[in-house]
């Protein structure tokens with residue numbers, strides 16, 4: 001479920017509020033351990049690798065959004 005507008009701080013994956021802002025349009029979900037970016041094109045989700053790099057998250061390999 002993707003939330004827009006005033007509720008954009010919620011995680012687009014789990015809908016939880018355990019999120020933190022890490023950039024201008026970047027957020028991190030502590031529950032899912034993913035980083036996501038929200039812009040006018042939609043939501044991009046990244047997994048954070050053990051070395052701290054970001055890996056594009058493919059929801060079709062995990063679960064459907």
Ligand SMILES: [Zn+2]
Nearest residue numbers: 011014029032
């Ligand atoms: Zn989440």
